[in-house]
Amino acid sequence: MIETALKALFILLYATFVGFMFMGIIRIVTARIHRRVGPPIYQPILDTIKLLSKKSNITHGLIYDFGILYAVGATILAVMFIPLGSIGVLRAYGDLILITFLLEIPMLGIMFAAMSSGNPYAGIGAQRALLTLLAIQVPLGFAIVALAEFYGTFSTYEIVMAQQTMGWSIFHFPLLLAAIAYDLVLQAMFGKEPFDIMIAPGEISLGPMVEFGGKHMGLLQIQHAIALFAETLFFANIFLGGGVVTAFSSSILNTIAGLAVLLVKQVAVLLIATFMGAIFPRFTIDQAAKFYWKWPTIIAALGAVLASL
Amino acid sequence: MVDWRLYEPLINFARKRSMWIVAFCTGCGGIEMPPLMTSRYDLERFGMMPNPAPRMADLFLITGYVTPKTLKRIIITYEMQPDPKYVLAHGSCPLNGGIYWDAYNAIKHLDKYIPVDVAIAGCMPRPEAVMDGIKKIMDLIETGKADGWKRYKENYEYYKKNQDELFGEGWREKTARRWIPWLMGREKKREEE
């Protein structure tokens, strides 16, 4: 029992810290692409400390406060379900679908809070975010079905274990298609260009975030960090072979090596998303929905059909 | 409970190194912002970011002359920001009117209406001068001397008196309701048709 609690605490701290580093990496890499120097890598941590130390002189009611906690809680729950190397707290049959679902819940929580603030920009942003959420469901579902068809299981842990003997998922052609579709979906889940019309800063003043300030925004930064960690971790697990290392005799060394392997894979996923975000302009919301319902859906559906053959 | 004074240096360091700017350019100095933000001078090195929402912003750059019409919006935006908030007046117009010293439509002393932490002279200040002002405000934050938000609370009567003298009593409501008769008139006309 105590061991499980310690593991959960470790996962939480590790996810938060690495997530903040990921946010810093995104900002630095974007700055280097713009030929700027960029902020130090610990800049998001400073931002969060500053935001948490601000005096919140405004609230918009219970839902406004609750939506943020809801988002943070859902993200933490999702992180607990994803196997982190050999460390895992919660494990259930069918958690492939559960994690996919949990990774989208935070957006809903933010929507609740934003809608209850009554700001028109928040309303517009929430509508756009919900439409994006609707648009990514179809390719996401097909990609998950392709995985489940190929490996014959809905358990993330078993998929990771199967990849140790069969090779990484992306080296099988049907799953490569699914991975491409899932990577396009990740772009919207990270909230990066070209699918970031819901938080467009110039047009609708950050959309759902427009009313959050002080501690609410600080909690949202923490949530964003954990979500970045969880999403990249999930992708690395199901498509890039996870981080299971059995080379050393000591289990602690194995765990640390596994974490390191996972970290490299996560950073690779993150960098692809950052490069895409830095060089593309923004889709409008109807273009984004049409795009998701056309190309990723076709690719993922093809993958699912090939996987079931 | 926890004695938060213990963490004051850390918090001050975070406040100093992560100032988010309200993206509200009031005058001609707004054109100095693009070179400051982009690759030539790159303010993001210091963790500064333009931010469209006033709720999560710390630093308010008054870039250039301020008209009474803008000043109403500036006061409302300033009061919307959560509490440790800093104002950096930019150029000589907020100091004494600058070249608009005899204009009916530019206010002469900004610090009569909202507290100003650091003022940069010049018409208009080069990006280097702005960066010098930002360095100054960072030092003030670290030593705890950037206390404009406290002064605004303590001397609210003074600021309110000056604002009311310029705009008239109840200017917030009046400004908010200014267009209602015309909008209502249009509604009525549409109903008649």
Added chain:
Amino acid sequence: MAEEVKASWSKGEEIVRMLLEKAPYAEGTVRRERRLEFKVPADRIVDFLRTAKANGFELLLQITAVDWLKEGEIELVYQLFSISHGTHAMVKTRLPRDEARISTVMDIYPVAETYERDAHEFFKVTFEGNPKLEMPWILEDEDREVGVSHRKDFDMLGYVKRKYKLLDRFDEDKENYVI
């Protein structure tokens, strides 16, 4: 020099002649290349602009006003532009200062609504028939109540001193001031 340029643009002379045939009450000259000038009595301005629009002057660029204090007149300048002829045209008309009323040209050039509001706010010219003259424009309500205008007999410096409570450090003639 100016005479030579005026003489050299024969196309402008033709346009002026063509317009003046249809509107004999106006007088027109060629200022220089691509700048025509017409002087129209105030009561015929609607007729003249209608004629001009029918003869190729499609756009109204601006309506400005000039305050001639000594002559007691306000001069309105309608700047027209013609794409088919490729030329500007300044249509000038004069109104008495204390009774500055003129008919609106909104039905000819719809954009005139905005410029007429501008001229009404800053030079107190009343355009009869424009429904939006009293709508808020650039001036704030408190300025409008005091009667701020750019007419030359308005004491702008005194108003600025009163409004912003400036110390009386300026000389009135603006030639010699101390800040």
